[in-house]
Amino acid sequence: MSEPFPSLRSFLADVEAAGHLMAIRHPVDPYLEMAKVIYALDGRPVLFTDVMGSDYQVAAGICSDRRYFAMALGCEPERILFRLAEALAAPQEPPVVQEAPCQEVIEEDVDLERIPFLTHWEGDAGPYATAAIAIVPDPELGPNASFHRLLRLDRRRCVARIIEQRGTDMAYRRTMGDLPVAICIGLPPHILLAAAMSPPPDVDEMHIAQALAPTPLVRCRTVPLYVPAVAEIVLEGRITQQMAAEGPFMDLTGTWDIVRQQPVIEIDCITHRRDPIYQALLPGQREHRLLMGMPREPTIFATVNEVCECLNVHITPGGASWLHAVVQIRKRHPDDGRRAAEAAFRGHSSLKHVWVVDEDIDPFDPDDVEWAMATRFQADRDLLIWREQPSSSLDPSATHIPGQKSRSAKMGLDCTIPWDSPEGPEDPALFQRVPIPRIDPTPYLEA
Ligand SMILES: Cc1cc2nc3c(=O)[nH]c(=O)nc-3n(C[C@H](O)[C@H](O)[C@H](O)COP(=O)(O)O)c2cc1C
Structure with missing residues (x-):
């Protein structure tokens, strides 16, 4: 039966129709086995x-x-930032x-x-729900909606990681x-993205979700x-x-929290749907990273x-x-690159290093960004x-004191073409790639 509103099921049907879904019919154990299969197939919906041990x-x-988010939002991958920015600017009541x-x-x-909570790795504290909003x-x-990983303690109880000073806390x-x-648990991408965003405190994330795609709500039973x-x-x-021990847990950076x-x-x-589908999200891998980083691109x-x-912002997978972003600007003033770097940190307080590039550099191409750094x-x-700046709790090299905000150094690299005067660079041609005509070499390869 087709789904009247965007749901996890309708999205799975869409990725299946596009030939991306990997259906695994082989029995798989959520205890220490399933995570390895998801990891081996990272980048594909499974x-x-x-x-x-479960009916789910x-x-x-x-x-x-990124292309799966783009499918869900009906735009090109490079345009996701702008769809998120529009939704942030004009939330809608569901x-x-x-x-x-x-x-x-x-x-x-x-x-x-x-419910098949996954125990991901040896050394994790136990079975965790990771796609829980x-x-x-x-x-x-x-109302406030936010991701919180949940460690199952027994049939009725779990312990949640609740980061200090954020909405839930x-x-x-x-x-x-x-x-x-x-x-x-078990939501379509646009609701996951909305929950991962930090709109102003009095804005309900479900209103952001509704601005991205239809998101009808229902009142809970209890x-x-x-x-x-x-x-x-x-x-x-x-x-x-009541408090309980939470962790260890392999987190975003692939290190132990x-x-x-x-x-x-x-x-x-x-409460659940008939024949429910549990959603798992592998910590530290692509999905987790994209859901963390992409919602910060519009704020930067x-x-x-x-x-x-x-012009664009890319929070990079590396x-x-x-912790890292590339910011693309249209430079109009000698100081724009430096000012852009400073401003980027205000848009994402956990950001550690930022590269600022000109409009001719593709912020999504690491080689292009490195070329700008090498030549400009x-x-x-x-x-x-x-x-000594306030920083991410997830960076193992930062200074962490319990009860206090983590602190680290921050670095901005202005990789824009240097301007010697307010009018622009003395010889901009020196910094441009020389255009080389591209030919079809096939005739040369024929005998
Ligand atoms: C996949 C994923 C997992 C997350 N896990 C947690 C978590 O376990 N605990 C937590 O406090 N925040 C977690 N977050 C971050 C919150 O969702 C983030 O703090 C939220 O966007 C902030 O919104 P708020 O300012 O409305 O609280 C996670 C984010 C993502 C994308």
Whole structure:
């Protein structure tokens, strides 16, 4: 049956029709086996139809390449930034429906062990849900949606990693006692992207999702929250004041995240679609990286545009899609490159290194960016270094003091053509690639 609204299922059908889906019918164990298969197929959407120990199917890697996001958003991969920026600028209220696929089956006898949370690697603390979107009611700001990895503790409880000073943490701190939560698993790419974004605190991420594609909501059964009607699984419960050990967990940079005392979540009711599909997201690999990095591209774009004309931003995979960015500008003033680098850090506080390039350099081509650095950059003139800056908790080389924001040095590389005067470079031709005519060599190869 075709889906009336964009859902995980409709997206799987789309990638299958485009010839990208890898369907795995072989039985696979979510305990230490499935992650290895997903890893081996990184970059391809995968559907496991025979999951050992569970009635659920498992989908993974559905957003493991920019082109899959582009398919979901109906644009070219290089235009994703602009679609996200438009949605941020004009959020839309989603419609509310009375009946929803996510409530086809209601389980009050909660058993999280029936859901195939993956234990990814030897050394992980246990079975984790990694594509879980937690929706909470902030008493002052309204609903907030955000990703939180969940370590399953038993049939009814899990412990969540909740990063300090972000939406969920702020709502939790403002609440006496338990904070209601609805955890949604199995969502289409546009809702995953919206949840990964950090709009202004009073903007509901579901309104961003609706601006990207239709996102009807339904009221939960046991908590005063609204969730995407198309979700495969919804865990309704409470973030309690009880703490438990969370971690170790292999995180974004492919290194171990430490063990912390984090809030325990108690689940009171599970609702799901018939024949539910559980969604897995492999930590530290392409999908995780893209979902982290891409939503920061429009925020960097906006802050750079405040100081000069920004043309595009690429958060690069080599920097774990979080710590490095290439910013493309149209240079009109000798200082534009330096000002753009400074502004980029304001647009993404975890950014560590940024390269600024001209309009003739492709920010998505690492060789092109390196060429600009090789031919236009001088370290004693164009390198900017800031010491002891607030930085990412995910960078193992940063300074981490418990309870405090991590700190690291930051570096900007102005790889734009140097301008000696406000009018422009003395001889711009010196910095341009000489155009070489391209011919078809076939006739030369014939005998
Ligand atoms: C795949 C993925 C996994 C994430 N895991 C966590 C997590 O475990 N804990 C957390 O606090 N934030 C996590 N985040 C980051 C939050 O989603 C991010 O803080 C959110 O975008 C901030 O929104 P907010 O400012 O509304 O809270 C993750 C993000 C992504 C894309």
